Amino acid sequence: MPPLPPLVDPGPPLDRGATERYARHLLLPAVGELGQRRLRAAHVAVIGAGGLGSPALLYLAAAGVGRLTIIDDDVVDVTNLQRQVIHPDAAVGQPKVDSAAAAVRALNPDVDVITHRARLSPGNAAELLAGAHLVLDGSDNFETRYAVNDACAALGLPCVWASVYRLQAQVSVFWADPPAPHRGTDLRDLFPAPPAPGTVPTCGDAGVLGALTGQVGSTMAGEAVKLICGIGTPLLGRVAFVDLADATVTHLPLAPRPAHTASPAPATPPTHQHPLVTPTDLAAELTSETPPVVLDVREPAEVAIAAIPGSLRVPLADVLADPTAIGLAPDADVVVHCKVQPRAEAAAAALTQAGASRVRVLAGGILAWVREVDPSQPAY
Structure with missing residues (x-):
């Protein structure tokens, strides 16, 4: 199987300041000057400025991704600080998109930051993801995950996806229609339909080790860099299962579902059946x-x-x-x-x-x- 081609065309040549800032990338044969120019021309949308979005945003900004769109409707809570390292203690009570944008700009003022204090849904996805080359899904609920997946499939965007639970995590790259001869997969190939509401605990219910979100969020940023620059073998068609307790990462193959099988309709929020x-x-x-x-x-x-x-x-x-x-x-x-x-x-x-x-x-x-x-x- 040939490698995936670079997702982004290179931008203009680097000036002296950029050459100094990204010198360690320029020394990497896999990235080099051309790859760094691709990163500076890239636009990545990150869903969620939480446990996964925090490290992903910081490493994408440090890598020199030219434009980052941050989408999150939540505010910083003191319980977030154990793992959402992009937010300082002083940001408690502030919108997460504002706190995250401030951290990104402080780290790399050359990055253009767009914020949307909103929850992505089928009705607003096209507007929120406009102009993005790829999406990182760090959301923490099934309704948003399926909305992101279906929007990326409809818009032809690759999506770096992950989920965490206590000491375990899953990471993959979904892309419904990648360049031939690669086969596309998406979230519905892994989980055809969302689980019944309330049957799967969230991080707020079950807990999660903060360092695990750092490891997984950094992996997501690495997958994004690989896709942008066309280097290595992204996790398309594979799911990386991370078990922090055993210090293992297991790669599981993921095949597309039969083409004639229609995707289940997105789950609708349940109505209250009990007083x-x-x-x-x-x-x-x-x-x-x-x-x-x-x-x-x-x-x-x-x-x-x-x-x-x-x-x-x-x-x-x-x-x-x-x-x-x-x-x-x-x-x-x-x-x-x-x-x-x-x-x-x-x-x-x-x-x-x-x-x-x-x-x-x-x-x-x-x-x-x-x-x-x-x-x-x-x-x-």
């Missing part, structure tokens, strides 16, 4: 003569941070495996909660399907409880 109860109303009910059973479906490490006193603690996976094993009466008054709400919705649905008739969900989860009822406990 919601506010934290203040639940607090009042818990002091009554007939308090409800509070079922906490978070993981034990989450419960150790903050919990509702007297709650029944059963992780979501156990609830989904056998809802009847919890031992609740079919007519028991049950209020289910998790960190925010999605896992509680999934657990409530499983209980109802198993015959429970009085199931409610705590609106906003334990974070809302801490905020509105018991601020003495920490949020996470």
Whole structure:
């Protein structure tokens, strides 16, 4: 199989300042002066200025990528600082795109930075990705990941994709229609459809080692440089499975799905199927003569941070495996909660399907409880 051709045509010759700044690239035969000119002419869109986007943005800026578009709708939270190294402590409360843009400009003022404080969706993807040569997807939710994937496929853009979970990660390059004779793949070849809402924990639910996001984000930046310059063998048609605990990286082949198989429709956000109860109303009910059973479906490490006193603690996976094993009466008054709400919705649905008739969900989860009822406990 021949190598992929360079993605970007070279820009103008380097001046003396650029020659000095990128001297270590110029010494690399694989990059050299021509490759550096390609980097300076490149436009990379980065989805998410979080754990993966932080190192990716810093290394792309340091590499001399000429234009970076940063897309993120979130603000910096103190819990981000453990892994999202592009944001300083002073940026807590600021939009992530603003904090990330400031860090990129401080590192390399020659980089043109475009920011969009928005969440990419099918409706705005073409506008947000306009002019980009490739995309790095560092998003942390399935709805955005599939929207990014489908937008890149429609626009003909290669996408460097990764996901992290605790001490493990996956990295790949998706490109629906690469130059012949290479075969295209995308996220739907790996995961044909998103999982049911609430069934897969996010980093905010399950935790993640900060150094792993640094390793994976740097790998994403390296894949982008390879594609731009046309060097090495990018992860197109392969998935790199990273296990930090075992210090291993395993490459798994990824084949395109049959051409006649239509892509599943993107998942739509679930509608609430169960009544919601506010934290203040639940607090009042818990002091009554007939308090409800509070079922906490978070993981034990989450419960150790903050919990509702007297709650029944059963992780979501156990609830989904056998809802009847919890031992609740079919007519028991049950209020289910998790960190925010999605896992509680999934657990409530499983209980109802198993015959429970009085199931409610705590609106906003334990974070809302801490905020509105018991601020003495920490949020996470």
